[in-house]
Amino acid sequence: MSNLIIGLTGGIGSGKTTVANLFIALGVDAVDADQVARDVVIPGTLSLSRIVERYSDDILLATGELNRAKLREIVFNNDAEKQWLNDLLHPLIREKMLRDLAACDSPYCLLIAPLLIENDLTKYVDKTLVVDVPEEIQLTRTLKRDKSNETTIRQIMKSQITRKKRLASADYIIDNTSENLAVIEESVFQLHQKFTELASN
Template identity: 55%
Template structure:
């Protein structure tokens, strides 16, 4: 029987990690796209080898890790190179995420993907859950958390699907503008719903 997968997403600063960790507290396995993306370019990984072969040693730090800033610089202004990089890494990330889902033993799996809709990964999940907050709160939280300026935050927000687009595509929505206790109640209610949907209730 195939695993029931919930795709968890939301804009930057919306509180995806907080929500994911509340599901983890219920014993649910998390498969995090950001962590997988780091793993596929770790020293010794095939992803990093191919990137080095393509761009040269300039994209490596002295310790052999990927120099993300240098790579970002190389691909940001060159659409062709960015496309090459995405075509290399996206299938690797997708395959590793599905491998982790398959080996999970919890009743269902939460796949945490910041760009779930943008990268078409919603096709891999049975249900989508969007963590929603107002754009004002999004900016405020991100500026505080990442110590970045408002212009940078606006650029990131503008590069993601709009709030309206995410909400239109969501099967479930968590409003994360209130207290943590309210958030915990919302997660528990969804947990019961997903157990039921996965046939494990």
């Protein structure tokens, strides 16, 4: 297990994946909470069967996999459905996430989680790193990247912690406003050196 766990978070469209991939390219092990969330609903799992029972086969893609975009549309417009889904999946996600973190063996490990603060996952990390951009950039980048409409994206943003609270919870911040990848690479490299040093103490 790694000596140090860094929680990497940021709002939708902030560039968490870009930043995470730069750390991973430096040899850092990472556990992605979104990937874990996908893993616990793969075809054949009990949790996927429960979701199909509730929403019918219409919630599946032609491949038999969960239609995550369709599910997202349902739960982000209905608090009761969102609560039901969270009650089903969060314990499973947490259990697998902790197993995966325990298997990390680089000097420090990343826990990549959009809802790190909201879901109280900060108790599993030693330091919190926030990838930050202004909210209008979040919206613009997400509209460009996803097929969701603006209303859904704004609801997702609203469901996440405010930018001000997220920054207040940060031990470290990467400003990802720049479109110049070299600027972000330099920020990541400096933090990589800092985290490696922290892990060795």
